[in-house]
Amino acid sequence: MNKLRTCIIGCGNIFTMHATPVLSFEDVELVGVCDIKADRAEAAGKRCNTAFYTDYRKMIAETHPDVVHVCLPHYLHPIVSREMMEQGIHVLCEKPASIRLEDTISNIELAKKQGVQYGIIFQCRYNTASKLVKQYIEDGTLGKVISARSVLTWCKPDTYYSLSDWKGTWDKEGGGVVIDQAIHSMDLVNWFIGANPVSVYAHLDNRGHEIMEVDDSAEGYIKYDNGATYGFWAMNNYGCDEPIEIRLLCEHGKAVLSYDEAIITLDDGTVIRRDQSTVDQMEYENSKKYWGSQHVTQIRQFYNSVLGKETLEISGEEALKIQKIVCAVYESSRQGKPVLFEQ
Numbered sequence: 001m002n003k004l005r006t007c008i009i010g011c012g013n014i015f016t017m018h019a020t021p022v023l024s025f026e027d028v029e030l031v032g033v034c035d036i037k038a039d040r041a042e043a044a045g046k047r048c049n050t051a052f053y054t055d056y057r058k059m060i061a062e063t064h065p066d067v068v069h070v071c072l073p074h075y076l077h078p079i080v081s082r083e084m085m086e087q088g089i090h091v092l093c094e095k096p097a098s099i100r101l102e103d104t105i106s107n108i109e110l111a112k113k114q115g116v117q118y119g120i121i122f123q124c125r126y127n128t129a130s131k132l133v134k135q136y137i138e139d140g141t142l143g144k145v146i147s148a149r150s151v152l153t154w155c156k157p158d159t160y161y162s163l164s165d166w167k168g169t170w171d172k173e174g175g176g177v178v179i180d181q182a183i184h185s186m187d188l189v190n191w192f193i194g195a196n197p198v199s200v201y202a203h204l205d206n207r208g209h210e211i212m213e214v215d216d217s218a219e220g221y222i223k224y225d226n227g228a229t230y231g232f233w234a235m236n237n238y239g240c241d242e243p244i245e246i247r248l249l250c251e252h253g254k255a256v257l258s259y260d261e262a263i264i265t266l267d268d269g270t271v272i273r274r275d276q277s278t279v280d281q282m283e284y285e286n287s288k289k290y291w292g293s294q295h296v297t298q299i300r301q302f303y304n305s306v307l308g309k310e311t312l313e314i315s316g317e318e319a320l321k322i323q324k325i326v327c328a329v330y331e332s333s334r335q336g337k338p339v340l341f342e343q
């Protein structure tokens with residue numbers, strides 16, 4: 001069998017969520033891993049029994065991959081993704097696609113021109129609870145979303161920022177709790193609503209992290225062109241990582257989602273519970289519960305798209321939808337007034 005050759009750039013926290021699935025796929029060979037921190041590159045290479053590098057350009061030149069996973073600080077996502085796609089390499093990039101909308105847009109165009117797949121990780125869409133709720137919205141059981149709300153209370157202590165050379169900075173992370181953590185729940189809700197945003201009115205603050213400069217608290221309100229509304233609240237200076245909670249009021253009932261659990265209550269009194277994942281749980285070393293376990297499902301879907309077996313679900317274009325909202329959240333907070341989207 002001709003295996004797809006894969007490299008991973010960035011051997012930090014999220015590395016294991018990419019390497020473990022890749023190593024489990026029979027049709028994929030991990031041919032190299034890279035981190036500018038030599039100790040991380042070496043540890044990752046030895047763990048995965050593959051070549052390790054501290055210079056990604058050298059790795060690409062020597063290993064000739066078909067696919068590259070970009071697991072880097074946010075500001076490097078568009079730069080490295082672009083470099084890979086220019087060489088005809090398929091790219092699977094961690095969220096967000098970039099900090100600036102224009103960079104994502106130009107990379108979407110480049111992917112089309114080069115005929116390569118450009119995927120962005122939003123693994124929460126692959127939770128069984130998320131998929132069930134989306135299905136019930138689309139098949140009319142729940143019907144369209146009228147109102148939604150999400151609440152995120154996570155714990156990012158000062159060391160989360162002091163031990164990182166990029167987190168907590170405007171230029172390298174591009175923001176804080178919204179662009180890094182709440183982006184997942186906001187993407188889910190935006191996907192459930194499935195309409196175009198009309199306006200975003202948000203307020204961000206840093207209330208508990210003197211050590212860093214970006215937002216650790218956020219609240220906002222989004223209106224959609226089908227009449228749906230979405231209110232979100234997020235903070236990462238809570239005392240522990242509580243499950244995210246999403247509530248949806250739909251035409252024919254309500255849904256409550258938390259991690260991979262959902263309770264759907266229809267107006268006729270029917271209650272549907274999705275409280276245990278039916279998807280195979282992969283064991284990831286050093287993973288965090290709140291990341292969920294569905295990287296493997298999304299990564300497999302990406303490889304199937306590279307092999308021409310499926311259409312890529314979360315492409316750059318799909319990821320651009322939530323990035324537009326995230327950028328509008330920051331802009332609204334800066335301006336202190338609603339930001340309107342061009343219709």
Ligand SMILES: NC(=O)c1ccc[n+]([C@@H]2O[C@H](COP(=O)([O-])OP(=O)(O)OC[C@H]3O[C@@H](n4cnc5c(N)ncnc54)[C@H](O)[C@@H]3O)[C@@H](O)[C@H]2O)c1
Nearest residue numbers: 010011012013014034035036037071072073074094095291
């Ligand atoms: N999907 C999720 O649930 C989830 C969870 C955590 C992190 N992430 C995302 O994963 C990405 C990485 O986050 P992380 O927490 O692993 O960060 P990290 O800082 O732990 O890892 C990033 C790694 O990139 C390396 N690096 C920096 N510049 C490099 C370069 N030029 N060449 C090679 N290596 C370089 C760093 O040395 C570091 O080891 C971010 O986009 C983050 O938002 C996603």
